[in-house]
Amino acid sequence: MANLLELRDISAGYGEAVVLNHVSLALPEGQSLALLGRNGTGKTTLINTIVGLTRRREGSIFLSGQDITRLRPDQRALAGIGWVPQERNIFRSLTVDENITAIATKGPWTMERIYKLFPRLAERRSNMGNQLSGGEQQMLAVGRALALNPRVLLLDEPTEGLAPIIVDELLQALRTIVREEGLAAIIVEQSPRKILPLCDQAIILDRGQVAYQGTSEDLTNAPDILATLLGVAERGAAPAH
């Protein structure tokens, strides 16, 4: 099966400092990947490198087999990369509506559909970006990325600051969307417990390098790896009911 997104041997950094070292990954249609790692290991850097906003030093990036390494960020976005930045970065002087329409492209994700996913946003549609609560901003950031009608979704900690009831819904919804609409997604998360059941693959970064790469199922069943690489032994993913 053809890979929708493929990274080959990516190194990147800021200024002189190299933060990412030779990261490779491949993501076929309909699959999602959990990107894990402690603070400062380079998750955001990896996402931003795919978006095209960090200085790439080596390696190449393919989207549906097409080399997008040399495209500008905006061209990559139009080629199908949808991005939810870690700090949300809602356009503060645009209303909720405008935040979406400003970047929307034609496709299955219309404004109505986004508002259906986040009814809370619909109630605030004429609020300015800087007049939203933290969680509302997060919803808008996700909605905005969907409005691009992307083929690949890059979500940098998309559940941060969302109420538990929404987190569940959102992750479920993302999983369905990715499967059914043939997208691919990379989801950065702090909590493996939440994300692993919903993803197909998983990568753990450690100091800019891939420390673990495999299916998320394998990782779920490897508490020692989770413990050493992420330090999360004590809180398993035991089901509640």
Added chain:
Amino acid sequence: MLTILFDGVAYGMLLFVLGIGLCVTLGLMNFINLAHGAFAMAGGYLTIVLMNRYGISYYWGLPAAFVFSAALGAILERTLYVHLYNKSHLDQTLFSIGLVFMSMAIVDYFMGANQQTINLPPALDGRINVLGASVGIFRIFTIVICGLLTIALQFIIAKTRFGSRLRAAVDDGRVARGLGINVTTIFALTFAFGSGLAGLGGALSIGIISIDPTFPLKYMIYFLIVISVGGTTTITGPFYASLLLGVADVAGKYYVPEIGGFIIYTIMVAVLILRPQGLFTKGATR
């Protein structure tokens, strides 16, 4: 009385004309472009040259000034201004002052240091009676043009997708890029347009004042006052601010001439203390 009101409005329009391009480059793009006056000067001098040397009519001079300054703006944006968007306001100030110095010397070199004026076409010259007040035709002409421009601009900014993409790019250019907005092109177009407006403003203003190489510095204070009092988020804000300042200044000088020199500055300071974001901004608090 009515004449004074009308003169005030007309003076307001002069202020607005001087600042209109800046509403775009500083107001919308958030670039401290003190070189605004240089683009206005370019438009003004082009019109003078076209009229006085080549006998071309003022009506053609206006669009020509727009096109010329816009082209100049586009070139400078691509070569110089692009490097400045990500720098601090302070760097932008220094840079644009540098451009002002250069423009003054260049104009001095080609056009000489003395003041230059134009003679308006007869249709725009002279005065007519409106509601019993005698008013200059050219002043009406500027009021009409400014009013139309304001409406059109405000529409583009507030209601079109281009407007929201521009504001998004200004809010956070990096993220806007990452979300598919071609910030480079949008900025280039907007900057060129703003410069064109500056040029048009320059061409209009020489119907009322004369021009010399110190123009960009001499009137810098005025166009900055308009923008800061009106607020930087809309076009209508500076428009109303110009009207307010114009009427207050003219009426003040007419009725209490002793304090004539202080009025405009005092209003500015008072407004900015009471409403630091400008008089006509929506309450954007944070």
Added chain:
Amino acid sequence: MSGSHDKDLQSASARLLKQSHSRWYEWLFWAVALSLFVIFGDFIPGVPTRLMLLTEIVTLALLALSIDLVLGFAGIVTLGQGAYFGLGAYVAALLAKGGAGTFPMSDPVIGLLIAGLVTGVFGFVTSFLVLRGSDLTRLMVTLGVALILSELANQMRWLTGGADGLNGVMPSAVLGIWEFDLWGRVAYLYSLAVLFICFWLSRRIVNSPFGLSLKAIKNNPLRARAIGVPVNARLVAIYTIAAALAGIAGALLAQTTQSASPDMIAFHRSADGLLILVFGGAGYLYGGLIGAAAFRVMQDVIGNITLQYWQFWLGAVLVALVIFVRNGIIGMMVAGWARLRKGDGQ
């Protein structure tokens, strides 16, 4: 980490303290400034006398230093420092004139102190205007204050001489000992000494806890408030101090040129001060000093080459500097130094 804990703490405190120690290059800087007196003081045959220019540079440097305190450290963009500069100039000039060249009223040092005091008070009063608003707002409010003041200077003819300026400004000998001379020798040493004292004070201020709180306010006033920093009081304090320094700078210029006229309070003073500071690099204290020297010398050199069009080249240098260099001349030197050291390391 806990093993070397004590030693670690030691060095944290020591490292902070070290930041406020003076470095060798600082001593070099002042030594050079002093040696210029010998070189350009008409002691060496064939070398032109440039002490007047140097004196002008010193006053500008002091003006830029005062802007650095509010802008580089507290983050208040100001285009109105000329107001305090001019006020200081008028106060000093009026004192010198009033005392008709006699001690103590016309004594330059006393004049400086009074000028600093008066402008400090005026700075305190006006500081409340700059507490709110964005960069642009503050720029315009400070500019507005300066414009109003300069219009006042023009209107209060009975006191200021209006547009003609004050004449007959005759400060007495400095401390009653050193007469101002045609070569500007006394003027230079006197201004340099004043600059040095003001600089030293500023340096203590920015390296103190008070200075730290200013930097915090500049970075994030919302957070500063939330941890209990009295933001407004701090801004008022530094603005007042800076105003007094600007006043002293103006007083220096008035005394050494024996005149005061509306252009000492005009817009271009504020603009020059700001330009010079950004040119030299804001936030280093030395930026204003080096900027003033570089700016004026450049103006002088280019002006000698092309009398009418020097503005073009000056503008070109400004443009290039902003595009290619971060943080002005000092920023350039710091970056160069870092690269050099790195080259050594490899």
Added chain:
Amino acid sequence: MTFVLETRNLTKRFGGIIATDDVSFKLPAGARHALIGPNGAGKTTFVNQLTGVLNPTSGQILFEGQDITNWTVRRRATAGIARTFQINQLFAELTPLESVILAINERENAAHEWFSPLGSRETIVDEACALLDRLTIGDVRDARVGDLPYGKQRLLEIALALAAKPKLLLLDEPAAGVPESEREQILDVVARLPAHVALVLIEHDMHLVFRFAKTISVLVNGALFCEGTAEEIARDPRVRQVYLGEEEVQHG
């Protein structure tokens, strides 16, 4: 019982939106309280009014029995109200050490000293270093704050609030962006605060909430939806319906 904090009929409107709806709320000294609720329920707005960032439309706020409704942000801070911000509010150009020293200086009334150099008071520097170590960011204390990874910035955010040695500490999603492993650490630091300090935690991570809180208030649409002990809230089906969803709740 003495109350550190009390609000009376606190209401905040933004145009047509009622962000805080007639909230009367009491917090005893030494409380370990959590404030939860759906997104946009008005939690941050509530905290902003307590700390003075926003002025309430109507109602009163009392701190240790005094009406502080009209106090400035800073006056409240010096009186002993500290907070962390949901979205980082740090001093990007300073180092973590400098940031914390600054906060301690303010507390110790040493920040207006303008003549003695920074670092001349060793006790303050020592305290700052110790605090940073406690929050596991001692190793980056001389880095530029703006260059720190997000998670470390979150920790510094808390360090700044702790440095003030507050009587009332308001934590607005302190763990957001912090990896699970370190979340516990944060709570430990917070839990070790003196018993008389009243703590209010806003968090969407229910593990943390239920481990930490003795009492919980639920805000919905700006109004107090229900209050109770942690057990009561965990069991409340209405809370489950509006907020918790299927979230599994273990009570520590």
Added chain:
Amino acid sequence: QEVVKVGLILPMTGQQASTGRQLEAGAKAFLAQRGNMVAGKRVEIVVKDDQGVADISKRLAQELVVNDKVAFLGGFGLTPIAMAVGPVATQAKVPAIIMTAATSAVVPQSPFFVRAGRTMPQMTFPIADWAAKNGIKSAVTLVSDYAPGIDAEKFFKQRFEEAGGKVLDSLRAPLASPEFSPFLQKAKDLKPDALFLFVPSGQGATLMKQVIDRDFAGSKIRVIATGDVTDDDLLNDMGDSVLGMITSHDYSADHNSPENKAFVEIFRKVNNNMRPNMMAVAAFDGMELIFRSLEATKGDTNGQKLVDAMRGLKWMSPRGPMEIDAQTREAIPPMYIRKVERKNGELYNVEFQDAGSIKDPTHTHTK
């Protein structure tokens, strides 16, 4: 061969730049006409740009004296600039020729000041006289709100009212403002017989534009001014609407004399066909003063001797007969009433009445 240096301190950039250019051009024209040798010495000009700022001019003066060892200073666009240079001239005993600054208070500031230009009352008295004699009973004055403007207002009022006229109101427009309409409207509303104007020579064009726009001619109000407003430099661009405007001044490029013909011709030749104005002629006469004084001292550059040699000098200038008052060191230029007319396709101030030579009336001092 010995060199005598003349240091000219001129505003070559900024608001006053056009003044500086005219002054420099005038001095150049003089050297082109007269040659640079006098009393066996070669005269050299050193030009410095003071940017119109007083303390810079003071510094430049000092450097010219100390470094360049100039024997004369000259130029000075504005009163405060001349004032600032005064102490240097006095201390260094170097004659300083005031070419532009027109306030009467300047020359008494230093015993080494000598004026080659003219003073405010010398310019305003003739037009006030003319107005009174030509059926103008009432007038309104409008001046720029700064010292020379206020001088103009004062002297016009004084002279005009002495002659039986009445000044209805004295309006002052802020120096920097580009808008004159409230003042012009007020003047119009007062319905005087004439409106008297004075603005610094740079602002004439803007003012006249707005004066014309307000249609004073239609309301039977005559517009009169000192020659600054219809500056030769700017006149041509102002257009036909200024035709017929009456002003008083000592120089017009149109002045009909062989001296002026020669001056205009050489001036245009060496200065890129520029038209000379009152600044240019003042610089030209300033150089004349320098040369004549050097001739008189036989090349001696002792400052006191040079100044003494200038006292009472008389010569035929392009403006007409010129004299330096032996007592006050003030210039006594000839004055004319002129009217804007079209000549050979260009606008000129055409002199139609000789107002004679006027001593500056404000001076009572001797020395």
